[in-house]
Amino acid sequence: MKIPVTAIHLPTRPGREYESRFDREQSLLKMLAIPIASVILASMVTTLPIFTAEPLLPPFGLLMMLGWRLMRPGLLPVWSGLPFGLMDDLFSGQPFGSAGLLWSLAMLALEIIDSRAIWRDYFQDWLIAALLITAVLLGGLWIAGLAHTAPEPSLLMPQIVLSILLYPLVVRICARLDSWRLAT
Amino acid sequence: MAPPPHRRPGFSRKAQYSLFVTYVAATAGTIVAALLLSISVVDPTGFAALRTFGAEITAPIARIFSALRVSTQAITHDASAYMDAASKNVTLEKEARANRSKLIEARALRAENARLRGLLKLTDEGEQQIAVGRLISSTASSTRRVATLSVGRNYGVERAQPVRGPAGLIGRVIEVGPTTARILLVTDAENLVPVMRVSDGLPAFSAGLGNGTVLIKPLNLGESPFRVGDIIVTSGNGGLYRPNIPFARVIRKTSDGALAIPFADPGNTPYAIVMQQYQGEARAAQQAAAPDGETKEIKE
Numbered sequence: 001m002k003i004p005v006t007a008i009h010l011p012t013r014p015g016r017e018y019e020s021r022f023d024r025e026q027s028l029l030k031m032l033a034i035p036i037a038s039v040i041l042a043s044m045v046t047t048l049p050i051f052t053a054e055p056l057l058p059p060f061g062l063l064m065m066l067g068w069r070l071m072r073p074g075l076l077p078v079w080s081g082l083p084f085g086l087m088d089d090l091f092s093g094q095p096f097g098s099a100g101l102l103w104s105l106a107m108l109a110l111e112i113i114d115s116r117a118i119w120r121d122y123f124q125d126w127l128i129a130a131l132l133i134t135a136v137l138l139g140g141l142w143i144a145g146l147a148h149t150a151p152e153p154s155l156l157m158p159q160i161v162l163s164i165l166l167y168p169l170v171v172r173i174c175a176r177l178d179s180w181r182l183a184t
Numbered sequence: 185m186a187p188p189p190h191r192r193p194g195f196s197r198k199a200q201y202s203l204f205v206t207y208v209a210a211t212a213g214t215i216v217a218a219l220l221l222s223i224s225v226v227d228p229t230g231f232a233a234l235r236t237f238g239a240e241i242t243a244p245i246a247r248i249f250s251a252l253r254v255s256t257q258a259i260t261h262d263a264s265a266y267m268d269a270a271s272k273n274v275t276l277e278k279e280a281r282a283n284r285s286k287l288i289e290a291r292a293l294r295a296e297n298a299r300l301r302g303l304l305k306l307t308d309e310g311e312q313q314i315a316v317g318r319l320i321s322s323t324a325s326s327t328r329r330v331a332t333l334s335v336g337r338n339y340g341v342e343r344a345q346p347v348r349g350p351a352g353l354i355g356r357v358i359e360v361g362p363t364t365a366r367i368l369l370v371t372d373a374e375n376l377v378p379v380m381r382v383s384d385g386l387p388a389f390s391a392g393l394g395n396g397t398v399l400i401k402p403l404n405l406g407e408s409p410f411r412v413g414d415i416i417v418t419s420g421n422g423g424l425y426r427p428n429i430p431f432a433r434v435i436r437k438t439s440d441g442a443l444a445i446p447f448a449d450p451g452n453t454p455y456a457i458v459m460q461q462y463q464g465e466a467r468a469a470q471q472a473a474a475p476d477g478e479t480k481e482i483k484e
Contacts, residue, residue: 053396
């Protein structure tokens with residue numbers, strides 16, 4: 001007689017089932033490397049062969065950094081905007097130092113917001129992220145305009161809207177990565 | 185989520201100081217970034233080496249994805265071509281018949297042109313192409329319209345060389361790395377291209393708008409002489425781009441010029457050809473003798 005399949009059980013790793021279930025420790029490497037690597041990899045999305053007529057691709061590195069920062073305050077240090085931003089500048093095509101400056105300012109702004117609005121819900125976080133994304137993108141346009149001829153600011157509208165709408169998705173990715181990061 | 189308690193370190197001196205140090209580091213970092221930025225605004229070529237390094241280390245991945253994309257595009261194209269092969273065949277045959285006589289006329293014109301040029305003793309340098317590559321990535325999240333090409337110094341690519349695709353002009357090289365090169369697309373706001381209308385040679389300038397279109401401004405003042413559908417080609421002025429490279433098609437007339445869409449779509453170009461400068465020596469001499477005594481090569 002065939003046994004009906006009621007649930008799919010993934011095979012457990014051999015040996016793991018006999019391990020102790022408590023007093024396990026997370027891997028320190030995973031805890032540190034996952035947030036850093038995820039932000040840097042998100043910055044490197046621009047190296048994929050995506051060609052758009054106008055700036056449309058959201059700044060995934062910035063979204064990822066804001067996601068981690070708003071979801072887990074205290075995980076990324078205040079000064080981390082500088083290294084992440086400089087890394088992003090290598091791939092974004094903006095003048096070098098542009099994201100370094102803007103992301104540092106965003107992190108400092110978040111620190112100030114944290115000291116004012118202490119208890120926030122998800123939608124307030126989204127609003128804060130939306131304001132910061134808009135400010136960083138417009139600031140990036142302004143900085144590009146300092147070094148080169150820059151187009152009209154209205155050109156950024158689609159990118160700003162798309163980035164704001166993609167923020168919840170990025171936070172969910174951060175949350176998944178976080179549970180993997182802290183898993184034992 | 186409420187901020188974690190590390191913000192109020194209590195009476196521990198060590199915790200207080202380390203919190204203070206993070207704030208100092210953040211502020212110092214912001215100032216450092218502002219300094220780096222001011223350097224790169226004053227001298228945009230300054231950090232080219234770093235950017236080239238970034239492009240070089242990610243180039244292998246970008247090449248793989250680019251190859252994948254090209255092959256999937258080819259597959260879908262082949263499949264859709266197969267669907268309406270019969271009707272397409274009929275129209276193509278009709279077109280081929282119509283084009284045949286025009287082709288013969290064009291051949292005659294070319295021969296005549298060569299003879300006239302011989303009379304005038306006009307010589308062109310650098311008919312030949314330098315390298316053929318593929319566009320492997322672009323700055324899709326920035327307002328700069330810059331793309332990365334899959335060939336670099338290893339194939340003799342140098343700065344300020346024009347790049348074209350099979351459909352038309354793509355841009356020019358602004359930074360060269362060992363195996364990659366960065367190309368300023370014609371749609372970038374900084375890229376000025378001397379062009380002309382193909383029907384009567386009306387001279388004009390093209391400036392990118394950053395949104396996939398270019399603004400065509402005629403050299404002479406007055407009402408815009410363009411009509412929707414006008415074909416724009418490069419004029420060869422300035423000695424960088426050779427004349428008669430297909431450039432753009434006018435889609436809208438504005439008060440002092442016209443909006444046009446470039447023929448070459450960087451996202452849909454199977455390959456990109458790096459060409460020699462049209463009249464490199466003349467161009468160098470002209471720039472050396474610029475009225476203010478300094479070379480006028482646009483920095484990048």
